[in-house]
Amino acid sequence: MTAEPKPTLPGDAGPESDVAAMIRVDHAGEYGAVRIYDGQLAVIGRGRVRDEIRRMAEQEQRHLAAFDELVRARQVRPTLLQPLWHVAGFALGAATALLGERAAMACTVAVEEVIDAHYRDQAERLGQADPALRETLESFRADELRHRDAALEHGAAETPGYELISAAIKAGSRLAIWLSTRL
Numbered sequence: 001m002t003a004e005p006k007p008t009l010p011g012d013a014g015p016e017s018d019v020a021a022m023i024r025v026d027h028a029g030e031y032g033a034v035r036i037y038d039g040q041l042a043v044i045g046r047g048r049v050r051d052e053i054r055r056m057a058e059q060e061q062r063h064l065a066a067f068d069e070l071v072r073a074r075q076v077r078p079t080l081l082q083p084l085w086h087v088a089g090f091a092l093g094a095a096t097a098l099l100g101e102r103a104a105m106a107c108t109v110a111v112e113e114v115i116d117a118h119y120r121d122q123a124e125r126l127g128q129a130d131p132a133l134r135e136t137l138e139s140f141r142a143d144e145l146r147h148r149d150a151a152l153e154h155g156a157a158e159t160p161g162y163e164l165i166s167a168a169i170k171a172g173s174r175l176a177i178w179l180s181t182r183l
């Protein structure tokens with residue numbers, strides 16, 4: 001007797017859809033990163049911190065371009081939540097920048113710590129299944145860790161209320177990842 005295939009719901013992970021879901025959520029995440037820096041750059045005035053944000057933003061543009069290409073080449077449906085990340089990313093960036101330059105950097109540290117764990121987890125799950133994608137993830141993860149380190153060098157951890165800001169942004173980032181994987 002052969003087992004009936006289990007009825008699946010949108011968002012249930014199968015072996016095929018797993019890679020598609022990874023590309024979808026990473027595409028969403030890099031889009032969100034670009035929008036966070038758009039928001040910060042709209043607020044932060046000229047100076048060292050702005051220059052640093054510009055450098056990080058340029059790398060996020062590159063990450064986004066790579067996932068734009070992956071979405072296209074592998075025919076992955078982008079997240080339905082892109083309009084939300086368009087607004088929420090910008091708002092997060094602008095809000096943290098309004099709190100000050102160190103808070104803007106604290107935002108980067110929080111987001112990059114979540115993304116580091118996220119990319120590491122994805123690379124592990126891929127194993128040897130998709131070497132090209134895995135290499136992309138590992139290379140972007142290294143960039144994200146450099147962003148975190150740069151943000152710490154700019155005094156992120158000395159932000160008043162750092163722990164609270166960090167915890168809130170991490171919770172939001174994890175929720176965004178959870179949603180963008182499924183929707």
Ligand SMILES: [Fe+2]
Nearest residue numbers: 030033060063
């Ligand atoms: Fe990125």
Ligand SMILES: [Fe+2]
Nearest residue numbers: 033112144147
């Ligand atoms: Fe980054």
